[in-house]
Amino acid sequence: MEKNVSPLQYSRELIFKSGYIPMMVEEIEVREDVEAHSHQFMEIAIITEGTGFHFSSMGRQQIVVGDVFVLRPGAWHSFQDCRDLKVYNCCFGAELLLQELAWVRQIPGINYLLWRGPLNSQAPGILKFTLSKSAIEYCREYLSKIEGILSAKPEQQKAALLGLLLVVLSELSTRANIESLADDLDQASAIPDVVLKGANMLEADVARDWTLLELAELLHLNPAYFVRLFKKHTGLSPIAYLNHQRAERAANLLVETQKSIAEIAREVGWADQNYFARCFKSHYGMSGKVYRARYSHR
Incomplete structure (x- = not known):
């Protein structure tokens, strides 16, 4: 992260006001710079009108109508030098992807949109692509x-x-820039159940002291074969995937609780604080202590 950037964190309580389902959708007109901020939830931002610049760990990029930014929990961004800019924001709790919508991971395009793409991009946690004019209007209708x-x-x-959200996710996944996504979609065209089961097992118990041998045995696979299969369809090794899930969980605990960093490290499965510090910083560009200091008072 740039040294002069100190993002806010938008909490769930601020965004999800319905009290029933963790979802928020609104089209906003950006009249001035939007300060750098991160989220405790999934965000999809679609540029529907105007111009400006998007600033994130990807750097400062000029934006055009149709640009889409998918951000996983913990990723930060801002909008700068905006002119007549309108953004359709779609935010929802990541827990929907572990509960009601857990099965969508089996759909290659949506798997890329919400998992593989942002987890393997140059800026961890962010995926960018551009929609056609017709796709913008289609998404706008359902949003x-x-x-x-x-x-x-x-x-x-x-x-x-949930049904309308799926329509939007499906449209985004099929209308994304085919040239930039084609290779990944080809590789993820048939996601084996064993890969989905392995990913779900890791997410469901991040605190467990997982080893590749143990995970492979539970799935009745040769460890080396499982690693190759998992990486082919997720873009990450099982342990790298687990570390990302731990980092997202730790980021939320740092902001939402008063637990010590040592307690949080143990709770997410990183008992060694030095290892926790290295892994957390590799994901968010700052230490857990700095992350809490910048966000927890917001």
């Missing part, structure tokens, strides 16, 4: 429907909200 339900009676239409 508007979600926005309408959320502002009315979301507690009565959970199925509708």
Whole structure:
């Protein structure tokens, strides 16, 4: 992270106001710079009008209509020098991807959109691509429907909200820039159940002292074969994938609790504080202590 950047963190309580389903959708007009901020949830930002610059760990990039930014929990960004800029924001709790929508990981395009792409990009946690004009309008139509339900009676239409979100995710995954995503989609075209099961096992118990041998035995596979298979379909080795999940979990605990860094390290499976510090910094560009100091008072 740039030394002069000290992002805010947008909390779940600030964004998810319905109290029923962790989802927020709105189109906003950006009249001035948006200060650097990170999130405790998934965010998809679609540029629908205007121009400006997007600043993140990817650097400062000029944005155009149709640009889409997918950000996983903990990733930070900002908008600068905006002119007539409109952004459709779609935010939702990552827990939906472990519960109601856990099965969407089996869909190659959505797997790339929400997992493989942002986890393997040059800026960890961020994926960028550009939509066509027709795709923008298509997504806008369904995002508007979600926005309408959320502002009315979301507690009565959970199925509708999840269904509409899936329509948007499907459109984004199929309309993304084919040239830049083609190789990854080809590799992930048939995601074996054993890879999905392995990823789910790691996410469900990040604190466990996992070893490749143990995980492979539970899945009844040769360790070397499992590593090759897992990396082919996720872009990461099982341990690298586990470390990313631990970093996301630790980032949330640093902000949401008063637990010591040593306690958090143990809770997410990094009992060695030095190892915790190295891994956390490799994901977020700062130590856990600095991350908490910058975000926890917001």
